[in-house]
Amino acid sequence: MSNTSIKPAAILTLLAGLVGISLVLYAWRLPPFTSSIETTDNAYVRGAVTMMSPQVSGYVVDVPVKDYQAVEEGQVLARIDDRIFRQKQAQAEAALATQKAALDNSRQQETAAKARIASSEAAVDAADADLEQAVLQSSRQDSLIRSGVATTSAQEQAHATLDRARAAMAQAKAAVEVSRQDLQTIIVNRGSLEAAVANAEAAVELARIDLANTEIRAPRKGTLGEVGVRVGQYVATGTQMMAVVPQEVWIIANFKETQLSGMAVGQPVDIVVDALDRRVLKGKLERFSPATGSEFAVIKADNATGNFVKIAQRVGVRISVDPSDEAAARLAPGMSVVVRIDKGADPA
Incomplete structure (x- = not known):
């Protein structure tokens, strides 16, 4: 009967091998260490920081x-210093007042032109009455001449009076047409005056905006x-004068593309904040980036080479923070966090 003894060194070697294999299986999430929880420390607090200029x-x-x-x-x-901008506003307001005065003057000219038209039309009526009387007088003298009662000089005077009446009628009608054309000119020029007023009003508004700025x-x-x-x-x-940082913040976590399978919008997220003694906050997955981070890089990698090495790309995931936790108000943009997402959880 032989006694078989295992040396301590062999036991230690066996244990070290088992530990090494276990670490490899855990690192690669292979059985029996498979898990639905994905973790990344490539995550940071973000906020809508506004640079004031x-x-x-x-x-x-x-x-x-x-x-x-x-x-x-x-x-x-x-x-x-707003002194120059106040003077520019005053200058613009004065120019606007000038343009408005010109527009009001145009309206007054329109009223006067309409009155001249009415006067010219009245002159046409008077000329028409004179012409009618001259026609009757000329006809009467012609009849008297044929009867041998009137003199030739009276007939010639009546004909001259008729010619003057006809000329006066033509002149009165021409005066009406001139008055109408004057009115039309005023109306046509009104458009340019109104445009000038609108331009002056815009200049005043721009001056007010500059003053407010x-x-x-x-x-x-x-x-x-x-x-x-x-x-x-x-x-x-x-x-750049200063930055305004609002209270609303969120998390951007960059997961490897191999970690994305099973993730869905609405899944719960645990957020471990380094700056808060690794306190765990609750959050929710909001949405995924439309492309990997390398696609947004200023200088993109050139993979068309012979020495190509495949590298797992990272995709940004936006995560909202539960505001009910008072510690969420202490988050500041730029803080680093660790994010854990349970891919097995149902989306909220």
Whole structure:
């Protein structure tokens, strides 16, 4: 009968092998370590950070806020010297008053032109009466001449009077036509005057907008970042002055494409926040990126080479944070988090 003994070194080697195999199986999520939970630490807090910039150029005369100050929507963050813009508005308003006066003058000219037409038409009626009388007088003299009663000079005078009456009638009708053409000219010019008034009104509105833009106001409620502008500094259009960080935040988690199978919108998410002593917040998967992160890169990788190595790409996933947890208000854009999604859970 022989005694078979296992040496301690062999036992340690066997245990080390089992541990190594177990670690490999766990790392690759192979049986018996398969799991429906996918995790990534490539995840960060995001927010709609708004960089405040002026729309007009000038010297800063007031900065009533400080670094990291909470602000309300519409609160003044900085003021630019507005003296030039006030004068431009006054100049535009004066130009508008001039154009309105010209338009009012045109309306008055229209009224006067209509009165001249009425006067000319009355002159036509008077000329018509004179012409009718002259025709009768001329006919009467012609009859008297045939009867041998009137003289030739009276007949010639009657004919001359008739000719003058006819000329006066033609002149009166021409005066009516001239008055009508004058009215039409006034009406045609009215369009250009009205356009000039509209242009002046637009100039006034632009001047008011520029004046209002000398005050940079918070577009929404939030917290300021570092205030990068100082009193007396000259700022141009587009100069970055400060950032407004709103309270609403979300998570962008970048999962490998091999992890996406089974994920669905509405699935619950656990969010581990490093900055909050690894406190776990609750969230929900909102939507997936339409492309991998490499597609949005400025410099894209060139895979058309002979030394190609396949690399699993990452796809961004947007996750909303449950606002009922008071710790959610302490999240700030840029914080790193660890995200766990249970692919086996039913979407909410």
